[in-house]
Amino acid sequence: MSLHKDDIAIVRQLLSGDQSAFAAFYDTYFPRVYRFCKNRLANDECAKDVVQQTLTKAMLNLQTYRGEASLYTWLCQIGRNEISAWYKKVGRKQAQTSSFDQDESLVSAIESIAAGFDGDLQEQSQLVQIALDSLPGNYGTVLELKYIDGFSVTEIAEQLKTGEIGVQSQLARARKAFRLVYNDLTKEYQTT
Amino acid sequence: MSDDSDIRDLLQRAGKREQPDADMMNELRQTTYAAWQQAVKQNRQAKRRRWLTGVALAASVFAVTALVGFQLTRGFGEPSVRVAAVAYQQGAINIISKSREENPLTALFSRSEPHSNGENVSNRSVANQPLYSNDIISTAADGLVRLELADSTVLILAADTALQLQSASRVKLIKGKLYLDSPGTKASTDITTAWGNIRDIGTQYELSVDESRLQVAVREGQVEISLRDQKPVYAGVVNNLGDVIVIDRSNKITTTKVAANDDYWMWAQSASAGLNLEGLSVYDLLTWAGRVTGKSVTYESTQIKYNAQHTHFSGGVISAEDIELNLIELLKTTRLSASLNSDSILLRSSE
Structure with missing residues (x-):
């Protein structure tokens, strides 16, 4: 099993008390964890409570993160437990877990698709957004800036306060990662 | 999916991902920050x-x-x-x-x-x-x-x-x-x-x-x-x-x-123990906060006091340091709010 070294480095920085690491972590992962929880819960208020519990527990258990799964997958695992706890508390059945439990990242991703699709386009859109959330670092943001907002490489570099070469390199890696994740998600989704 | 135009098409059809409300994000930043510390x-x-x-x-x-x-x-x-x-x-x-x-x-x-x-x-x-x-x-x-x-x-x-x-x-x-x-x-x-x-x-x-x-x-x-x-x-x-x-x-x-x-x-106060909120009510929290800060705790009405006794936290920890700021942020997760002055903590409805 390969370890997620970048994520391990993020957690080490967090545990060392680095304020900028906390800010970067929060700004990167809060929206993704929020979307993960919100897609599986009844309303914004429930999602807010569950996200609060999820991030609090994640922070208090940072030292247990070993890098065996990506940081996002690890957060989703905690989120899933909190969602189950929430459903138990309000007296509803837990959401069914599908049969591909062996792949943690896919479980996290597919489970976050809300029940009741109303068409292929919506399914595809949700898979795209889940794929973006599942990408490492800020790859999802870079792809959105480039292909949805239509920013140039120079403009993205200005926004992210980095160099143009760095952005080009990130875009190349982000495209590659997106293809892999999206194809996997599509295949898994078609077999379920 | 073989070239960039396919990625562009896919992303444009899907649209941008939903962003959480900025106020909520800031509100939860406080509790996450406290847990991180x-x-x-x-x-x-x-x-x-x-x-x-x-x-x-x-x-x-x-x-x-x-x-x-x-x-x-x-x-x-x-x-x-x-x-x-x-x-x-x-x-x-x-x-x-x-x-x-x-x-x-x-x-x-x-x-x-x-x-x-x-x-x-x-x-x-x-x-x-x-x-x-x-x-x-x-x-x-x-x-x-x-x-x-x-x-x-x-x-x-x-x-x-x-x-x-x-x-x-x-x-x-x-x-x-x-x-x-x-x-x-x-x-x-x-x-x-x-x-x-x-x-x-x-x-x-x-x-x-x-x-x-x-x-x-x-x-x-x-x-x-x-x-x-x-x-x-x-x-x-x-x-x-x-x-x-x-x-x-x-x-x-x-x-x-x-x-x-x-x-x-x-x-x-800097050496006082934090409070594990698991299963505790808002009433318990305020009793503790009153003891740590030396402030009297009052309730806007008997109904508010009843609500405080029957509103429970499902987890989290509050530190005795910066207790007043933490208290206000924590109560935002409930339908109650606190106003503090130099002598007392007043609990009332936030609605």
């Missing part, structure tokens, strides 16, 4: 423990042979009685365990390291470490430590303070300053000093001694001060103002007042 603190303590454990292990291997030989010629002493535990430590502290000299094997396997003067001294991180009768604990110039006695009475020792634990309900303040918090209806804790004895009657108070004077400041309840060859003097609290009694070498008594919510008490 706690994790950082625990991580630092664990690191220090690991390092010191390694050092202690090496020292133990070196010492074991000599101690076993010593033990065989001396025989085993009576075990000491556990009377307290270290609950929080900041800066350097020393634990001198004279009783351990009677039983070197116990000393080896408990916590102390042999010191050059023959006593057992520890200045490593000792959180959760048990303390035994006759142990002496002292703080350095940067030290602060919270002890919990067997009956839950809390003793917070300020910097440059030395205390001997004589039994589970009796301690000797050798020098310096301590803060005692005896919640509920626990039995009194007797504190002996060179000046005389002090006994609490269910209270929170501060006691400091040096060569020139003894000072008792009361935050809650009542304290009995029994000087040698003198009638007892009582110090208490009226209208949230506590007595500060100073007795000098000529037995002259000077009394002033300090409010329960005065910044005077802040030094002890």
Whole structure:
């Protein structure tokens, strides 16, 4: 099993008390964890409570993160437990877990698709957004800036306060990662 | 999907991902930040423990042979009685365990390291470490430590303070300053000093001694001060103002007042335990906050009080540091809100 070294480095920085690491972590992962929880819960208020519990527990258990799964997958695992706890508390059945439990990242991703699709386009859109959330670092943001907002490489570099070469390199890696994740998600989704 | 235009098409059809509400994100940042700070603190303590454990292990291997030989010629002493535990430590502290000299094997396997003067001294991180009768604990110039006695009475020792634990309900303040918090209806804790004895009657108070004077400041309840060859003097609290009694070498008594919510008490607050919120109600939280800050807690109506008693947290931890800010942020997760002034905490509906 390969370890997620970048994520391990993020957690080490967090545990060392680095304020900028906390800010970067929060700004990167809060929206993704929020979307993960919100897609599986009844309303914004429930999602807010569950996200609060999820991030609090994640922070208090940072030292247990070993890098065996990506940081996002690890957060989703905690989120899933909190969602189950929430459903138990309000007296509803837990959401069914599908049969591909062996792949943690896919479980996290597919489970976050809300029940009741109303068409292929919506399914595809949700898979795209889940794929973006599942990408490492800020790859999802870079792809959105480039292909949805239509920013140039120079403009993205200005926004992210980095160099143009760095952005080009990130875009190349982000495209590659997106293809892999999206194809996997599509295949898994078609077999379920 | 083979080129960039396909990615562009896919992303444009899907649209941008939903962004959470900025206010909510900022609100939850506070609680996440508090949990993160706690994790950082625990991580630092664990690191220090690991390092010191390694050092202690090496020292133990070196010492074991000599101690076993010593033990065989001396025989085993009576075990000491556990009377307290270290609950929080900041800066350097020393634990001198004279009783351990009677039983070197116990000393080896408990916590102390042999010191050059023959006593057992520890200045490593000792959180959760048990303390035994006759142990002496002292703080350095940067030290602060919270002890919990067997009956839950809390003793917070300020910097440059030395205390001997004589039994589970009796301690000797050798020098310096301590803060005692005896919640509920626990039995009194007797504190002996060179000046005389002090006994609490269910209270929170501060006691400091040096060569020139003894000072008792009361935050809650009542304290009995029994000087040698003198009638007892009582110090208490009226209208949230506590007595500060100073007795000098000529037995002259000077009394002033300090409010329960005065910044005077802040030094002890930094060593106060945080509160695990799992299963607790808003009412429990406010009771704790009132005790820590010395502020009175009031409810806008009986309905609000009822709501506070029946609104429960499902997890999280609140720190005693920055308690007022944390309290306000925490209540945003409920339908209740608090307004604070210098004297009180008022709970009302946030709707």
